[in-house]
Amino acid sequence: MSDRDDLRHDAHNPHTHDESPVDNGELRDAAGHSIKDQSRSLPIPPTDDIIADGGRTLWGDAWYRLRKNKLAIAGLVWVIFVILVTLTADLWVKPYFGDPLAMDTTLGANLQPPSADHIMGTDKLGRDVFARVVYGARISLTVGVIAVAISVAIGLIMGALSGYFGGFLDTLIMRGADVFLAFPYVLFAIALIAVLGPSYRNVFIAIGILGWPSIARVFRSSILSVKENEYIDAAKAMGAGHLRMIFRHIMPNAVAPIIVYGTMSIGGAIITEAALSFLGMGVQPPTPSWGLMLSDARPLMVRAPWLMLWPGFAILTTVLAFVLMGDGLRDALDVKMKD
């Protein structure tokens, strides 16, 4: 026998294609490549840099990560600021700044540029723009929150029915979701409001109804993934009923993606409300809505350009704040949303 055959004979071993026995706990990427040996991307130091520290809950951990994300915190701060401003508006806007509904028809009182009396100027009916912007925030936030709340409520129910019971109900609901998703956002709202009549209340119904498919899908996939888990079987074995199952075991897991999605949806809802009001399908005058204010400002673009700046900025900053918050929440809660 040649040396080579000896070697082959003695040392050849039927390995599986898993790691050799000497590998233990090594950092590998999804393709099985040792991360250390790879020089393609920025190398991760071989020691674990996630220090296990005892007792951090999911939420504590998430809060920690959220805090580190400056943009998300900025968004959160702005949102809280806006909320506070609108909640307390009655206390300080009317006495010190002006009444959003108070028209001033004296000559020259309207279309004033920003001044000491009216820090954002006055509109075509002599009303204080600043006051209208603040009260407009109330409308926008209310619509945003309520509309999303409606979407979430419908979405949770649909998603729960779909995911938990599966089968034909699942297919039916998911096809229904597809139908709703086939509608470009604003169009459906327009159609619905055309039927119901333009009003403040109908706006959040319209937006709310449109938003359920995404929430339902996200919730459904949470349910599906949890359903497979063993602890559900264990709970079943203990005789837990359907409802209990949903609330106790499934909800906590599913909550995270819904929080993320809900937050981001509020931003979208605010823009949609503004768009609808702009088109005349939403809030009706004289109620101050940012969208309405923009629409009013259009014909006055040459004479009073500042009128369109304030509401626009307001929309931009508020929506951006929600988007950043949503982004930050998604990273912090480490949610991977595939739908």
Added chain:
Amino acid sequence: MLKYLIRRVLQMIPVFLGVTMLLFILRAPGVLPGDPVRMITGERAISDTLRAQIVEEYGLDRPLPEQYVLYLGNLAKGDLGDSFQKSRPVVDILADKFPNTVKLALAAIVIEVIIGISAGIISAVKQYSLADVLTTLSTSILVAIPVFWLGMMLQLFFGILLKRWTGDTIYLPISGMTSNRFPDWAHMILPAITLASVSTAYVARIMRSQMLEALGQDYIRTAEAKGLSRRAVIWRHAMKNAMIPVVTFIGIDLGAMMAGAILTETIFNWPGVGYEIFVAIGQRDWPVVMGGVIFIVFAVMIVNLLVDLSYAVLDPRIRYGGAAE
């Protein structure tokens, strides 16, 4: 591939039907609060005889399923009702204006593709550079901007302020499709940019993340090990993979663009379908509003189907099924 195509078309059908059903429910009597007759005649008061006539003509007192079938039949014939303001069939009005909307949408897509994809590639290839940071920043903001406000700002700046500052010499048209001062295509600039803006931001972001992901794949390493230049690796190997989701997005986004078209056309007085709908809202001309919505929805669905089908051409994994042996 044929299997894929047939499957997609079949999948569309229930969705199609579902959409029509939903739209039907909206205007069907008794389902929602509101008077269906008003949807046909508008806000003015009408005599009882006229009301009875309309109920008869449109079959509003027949059982719902029968009405639905009638409705479907009308849709198939292309009958969307009549505008009472203009006394013309809705579908004629829309068909007249539709080409303008298409022109605008195409211009917007061209902008979206060129700028969005380039920005995405550049910021992926030169990660963390100034170009990348700027792109990321601007796309984040663009996503949050209301499209109509952006349009108004562009109008203000390029149409009014610029005109003022340059003494009436340099500025862009901000209204309508034609004018004496400017060539026709110049009128498309601002509206197309506005319409494209949000989509461009998304395209740039998706392209960037897809390129980054593609560049991190093993086959890139293989290509480099073969001695290909960096440029060849990026353009030939990474791009084709990264493009697939981007193209998908552009197709899907068409729907959002149609919605945005309403707002953009309104602002720039661009005589397309969206503008008609806006005007009709102001006049409470509901048949036009509903008809317009239906029209756009169907246009979007057809485009989505076409995009789906073209996907098969791009991705060989779909074209040729699974592994052999």
Added chain:
Amino acid sequence: MSTLLEVRNLKTHFHTRDGVVKAVDGVNFNLEPGKTLAVVGESGSGKSVTALSIMRLIPKTTGVIGTDSDILFKGESVLGMDDAGVRSIRGNRIAMIFQDPMTSLNPVYRVGRQIGESLILHKGLKKKEADERAVELLDMVGIPHAGERAKDYPHQFSGGMRQRAMIAMALACDPDILIADEPTTALDVTIQAQILELMIELQERTGTAIIMITHDLGVVADMANEVMVMYAGKQIEYGTAEDVFYRPLHPYTWGLLESLPRHDVSEKGILLPITGQPPSLINVPSGCAFHPRCPYAKDVCRTQVPQLTSIEDGHSSACLFSGDPGFRRETASPSREVV
């Protein structure tokens, strides 16, 4: 016969925000034409980085090759070449195949085209000629119906076939050296053997030198002329295959050989994995990097860094005690009975 490849004091360090990762820290070896060198070690031992350094595929953003290192290919310094020079060597004179054939081929291009790419690039072939040659190459690596298969896409190939295609791609330009980075690890056991057979056969036919990177000693036994064992970025043993297998000098090598399941052992032997974790390449243990896991470590091992010293003719080891003739182990004895 002039030396094909000379690697002198190769040091490849990565500068990360957590510190300097010393992936390769002083490696020396020569490769003669037509020979096979096996580079053996755990994940993170630096074997892949060594190969990538030879091809200069280390990312420039974080990776630095030491200024006193050099790599000479046919007498010319690879490290001193400009980019164009290096690219003319890659895929042409030195070719590389990687671990995971599933992900190493571009899914959107046909296999034949990917094989032909280097022919067009380096040999100036026209597309048609390259396509024909690609078919010949596919045939050479044992893929049936090569003509039709060349027009397929990677996802239509099975794992083993893909690796064969990779080999065809690497050998297209008739390179002097083929570097194979764990070519069989991701494959099924039966396919592994086939691929290795193929490589041996091709080497006999074309006379290509091979650097085989693996953690699987069975592979080494089949193919290698010389073996280099790496640990924590350093060479700790070097010699002919027979030397390293039958007369291993370094305790780590003993551990590797002993931890192999043996299919020729009838009684139930106990598998002895090497205890402990592979070391961090940022904070390499002081003295001998292996000392924390070495059952024979003494105090001096903690302070003194052992150099790779020649113990016997052509057989070197980096252990302070290898010079002591009593410090030996017989692992695979040729007289062992075969069951």
